Amino acid sequence: MKKKISELAIFGGLPTFSEKLHVGRPNIGSRQILLQRINDVLDRKWLTNNGPLVQEFEQEIASLVGVKHCIATCNATVGLQIAIKACELKGEVIIPSFTFIATAHALQWQGIEPIFCDVDPHTHNIDPQKIEPLITDKTTGIMGVHLWGRGCNVEALQEIARRYSLKLLFDAAHAFGCSYRGQMIGSFGNAEVFSFHATKFCNSFEGGAIVTNDSELAKKIRLMKNFGFSDFDCVDDIGINGKMNEVSAAMGLTSLESIDDFIDINIENYKQYQQELSNIPGVNLIAYDKKERCNYQYVIVDIDESITGIDRDKLYRILWAENILARRYFYPGCHQMEPYRSRIADMGLMLTNTRHLAARILALPTGTAIGKREISKICQILRLATTGGKITNEMLYQNVCAC
Ligand SMILES: *Cc1c(COP(=O)(O)O)cnc(C)c1O
Numbered sequence: 001m002k003k004k005i006s007e008l009a010i011f012g013g014l015p016t017f018s019e020k021l022h023v024g025r026p027n028i029g030s031r032q033i034l035l036q037r038i039n040d041v042l043d044r045k046w047l048t049n050n051g052p053l054v055q056e057f058e059q060e061i062a063s064l065v066g067v068k069h070c071i072a073t074c075n076a077t078v079g080l081q082i083a084i085k086a087c088e089l090k091g092e093v094i095i096p097s098f099t100f101i102a103t104a105h106a107l108q109w110q111g112i113e114p115i116f117c118d119v120d121p122h123t124h125n126i127d128p129q130k131i132e133p134l135i136t137d138k139t140t141g142i143m144g145v146h147l148w149g150r151g152c153n154v155e156a157l158q159e160i161a162r163r164y165s166l167k168l169l170f171d172a173a174h175a176f177g178c179s180y181r182g183q184m185i186g187s188f189g190n191a192e193v194f195s196f197h198a199t200k201f202c203n204s205f206e207g208g209a210i211v212t213n214d215s216e217l218a219k220k221i222r223l224m225k226n227f228g229f230s231d232f233d234c235v236d237d238i239g240i241n242g243k244m245n246e247v248s249a250a251m252g253l254t255s256l257e258s259i260d261d262f263i264d265i266n267i268e269n270y271k272q273y274q275q276e277l278s279n280i281p282g283v284n285l286i287a288y289d290k291k292e293r294c295n296y297q298y299v300i301v302d303i304d305e306s307i308t309g310i311d312r313d314k315l316y317r318i319l320w321a322e323n324i325l326a327r328r329y330f331y332p333g334c335h336q337m338e339p340y341r342s343r344i345a346d347m348g349l350m351l352t353n354t355r356h357l358a359a360r361i362l363a364l365p366t367g368t369a370i371g372k373r374e375i376s377k378i379c380q381i382l383r384l385a386t387t388g389g390k391i392t393n394e395m396l397y398q399n400v401c402a403c
Contacts, residue, residue: 020323021378024199025369029258037250046246050226053249058209060256061194064177065186067211069218072244072252073225076173076195076208080106082242083191083210084143086220087167091138095171096126097333098354099145103171104334107143115139116335116344121353124148124286124361128156135160141167144189148298150288151180154188161189169193172211176202177259179293186211191221196252201266201297201367202259204252207244259295262368266296269366269375273299276379282307283382299364300329301382302357308386312360318385319362324378327363 028034041047048054054072062070073079084093084106093107097116104114115134120127124147131142142161144152152170161168168189175185176194186192191214196207212218220237223230228239244252255262270288277285282304288294303312312328319326333354334340364378 020325021365021370021374022325023327023329023363023365025365025367026198026203027201027255027258027262027368029254029261033257034250034254037254038247041246041250048243048245050243051246051249053246053253054244057204057244057249057252057256060253061186061209061211064256065184065211067184067187068213068215069211069221071210071218071221071225072249073193073208073210073242074244074248075197075206076171076193077102077106078225078240078242079193079195079208079210080143080169080171081109082221082224082240083169083193084112084141085110085238086217086224087141087169087190089141089167089169091140092136093141093143094126094131094134094139095143095334096145096147096354097335097351098124098330098357099147099171099334100173100330101334101337102173103143103145104340108339112140113138114334114340116333116340116351116354118351118353119147119357120153121357123150123153124357125150125152126157127353128153128160131157131160135164135166139164139166141169143169143171145171145173146175146178146180146185148286148288148300149175149178149185149295151175151178151185151188151292154180158189173197173200173208174298175295176200177263177293177295182292184293187213190214191217196248196255201262201295202252202255204244204248204255207248207252263295265368266366269370270296270299272372272375273364273366273379276376277301277382280308280379280383280386282309283386297366298329299366301362301364302360303362304360310386312362315382315385316362319378319381322381324365324381326365328358329361329363331358331361333358 058070058072092113092115094115096119098119107114118130126144170192172192173195178185191212194209196204224239225242228235228237230236284302286300305311
């Protein structure tokens with residue numbers, strides 16, 4: 001019978017959690033206001049097709065981000081697909097591999113080949129210096145990802161895009177409410193796309209938004225997300241159904257009203273992790289620039305096995321055995337998943353920083369669903385597992401991991 005850390009007397013008998021602690025448990029704002037809004041939707045009988053709540057949600061996002069146009073979508077992946085299509089990207093588009101698979105799939109879905117670029121080992125974002133060698137005569141764009149809400153090196157990307165006449169898009173799924181060099185993320189490049197998926201700190205159940213200062217592009221995107229309809233019985237171009245519905249917008253608006261609270265809680269959680277992890281050698285919390293606005297929705301640790309004596313994957317399994325569902329974002333990297341993996345077999349050799357990070361990074365639970373006690377326990381488990389006292393890491397692993 002395998003035992004959990006919490007059952008091992010030597011570790012002081014930590015209680016097992018009654019509930020699993022996930023990364024990305026949803027933040028939920030005022031239930032009362034949400035239900036009132038949903039009631040109003042039902043009374044109005046205007047459930048979708050650019051309803052008043054979607055319009056309000058779009059205006060709120062545009063003003064929060066300081067951008068001219070916001071087009072809400074059913075999710076960020078479809079939002080990316082529409083933005084990519086509206087920018088007329090084709091051939092090849094350069095993206096980081098160290099991202100959620102949707103960044104790559106949004107391109108491949110429409111027959112555009114994602115060309116994977118390595119990331120900067122410190123920022124975890126696409127490394128502008130590695131882009132130029134990847135540019136071919138088929139390249140039409142670059143799509144950066146503001147990973148963990150930390151802005152890409154926007155100036156360098158803009159400069160490359162300008163020099164080679166490429167379009168520049170950003171997958172800003174992590175970066176709603178974040179700034180880069182004092183400017184809110186959302187107004188960079190040709191367009192940026194936010195996600196309001198349930199796992200993101202501000203959610204609309206499912207949802208996304210394309211933001212841009214380009215009025216022509218915004219117009220095109222509006223048509224595209226509604227089948228290309230410019231009027232009743234009049235279709236101007238190819239389109240898709242990318243519309244957000246009113247219930248999602250009700251949730252989105254309700255979330256928006258609480259985002260300052262959500263961020264404050266995330267900051268509190270982050271500070272507690274920072275303090276409690278500070279005396280655990282080899283478990284390094286990634287930093288956010290205090291000069292920038294940040295949503296702090298990701299608590300990311302880098303596991304230095306040469307110091308901890310235990311690798312990230314073992315640590316991950318120990319946490320899961322303790323019902324702490326930490327995540328190995330973004331292991332193993334998009335280039336190691338299909339359909340990309342078979343196509344580019346030796347890609348891993350080129351993406352050394354991506355490979356390195358994908359083997360070391362762990363995302364820990366945060367948000368409103370977690371309290372001080374839970375964070376302390378998570379840190380205690382990390383402490384025990386990495387500096388395991390009388391028990392060697394190998395023994396601990398054998399004891400804890402049935403998996
Ligand atoms: C969440 C996420 C997406 C996809 O967002 P959906 O709204 O779920 O479609 C895309 N890219 C990144 C980096 C993400 O984290």
